[in-house]
Amino acid sequence: MKIGVLGTGMVGHTIGSRLIMLSNEVMMGSRTATNPKARDWVRTHRTGASQGSFAEAAAFGDIIFNCTKGEITLDVLQQAGAANLDGKILIDVSNPLDFSKGMPPTLIPALCNTTSLGEEIQKAYPNTKVVKALNTVSSQLMVNPSTLPGQHDLFICGNDAEAKNTVTDILKEWFGWRHVHDLGDISNARGTEMLLPVWVRLFGHLGTPNFNFHIVKGQV
């Protein structure tokens, strides 16, 4: 499959590399088509890896992963261009973290509680099938959940049932997730993005990003 990965940070690298390992063709998109971090990533792979602008990567992909920082996501998608996102599945991995007030980060006030980044993306690109996923775990766990032993869970949400089925297949069959909770429409991104404030605190408390939530359910 042809996949566009927007963002050249650790999340983009990790997801891009895993997708290449699974024999996909991946174009990593960035602000400039000659981004040196993307070039280094392309060079570590023999085949299937390429780089381009956000617009080129979006046009290239049948499916798009948004791996940019939440604070620039809406700007990045504007550069990617609505026409290049039209009708496609956009897997939104980003979180609207605000580091401007120090550590631990807050969420960007305009993008939380009464809305969410996932919802704002869906509003801005109504013809794109936005599926929020993978934003509640470390980049390492995203594509290798079995490196954390025991049962632990992932959450997805989005408005398009078929798109969520496709994403669930990717998460389970490609990445190895076993427990994926579909919380419903994209407004549920409010819930999963608002997990980040406790996630960053647990990171500090536990001394490792190698942890995850497991939902223990009893009798109804």
Next chain:
Amino acid sequence: MKIGVLGTGMVGHTIGSRLIMLSNEVMMGSRTATNPKARDWVRTHRTGASQGSFAEAAAFGDIIFNCTKGEITLDVLQQAGAANLDGKILIDVSNPLDFSKGMPPTLIPALCNTTSLGEEIQKAYPNTKVVKALNTVSSQLMVNPSTLPGQHDLFICGNDAEAKNTVTDILKEWFGWRHVHDLGDISNARGTEMLLPVWVRLFGHLGTPNFNFHIVKGQV
């Protein structure tokens, strides 16, 4: 021990009754000293249960449980009176839920993300030892965690280490909690209160409030 329980809802009833069962003396506080819900609760117990105003219940307790709705908590504590809370441990079980925009609730914007209800209580009553706890589970689980089989976790935070030790003892020895994560100072209430938006969605998704989070931790 003498304990004041502020609030006559399901949380106040459940915690109050459990404390009575453990041979404590409990005064349930409400806006009026003759609140019929508190009177009914008192009548279900042979000894140890009494009712009063918020101020009377706060004055009565060596330890106070705040079991009021988050939207009225700061007003309730003003009625309870700073002098009656001075030097005491206040276990804050409340959440700043805002039901005014429909279901599922959001958080009250002025009490989340860049602050929290726990912090605002601590700011308003600097001589009170506020410990945030129990706000991330159903009232049934609060005092009977073993009714949900398997490992699952509770979070506490607060500025006073000794107060947190006392509360941890209450949670473990009286209520039966086995896994209590101390996240640090009271600002960490931002994290645990912001769990509520995903909690209310999981409630809908799972069809029961009988669930909890377990933090699965791997190698550091």
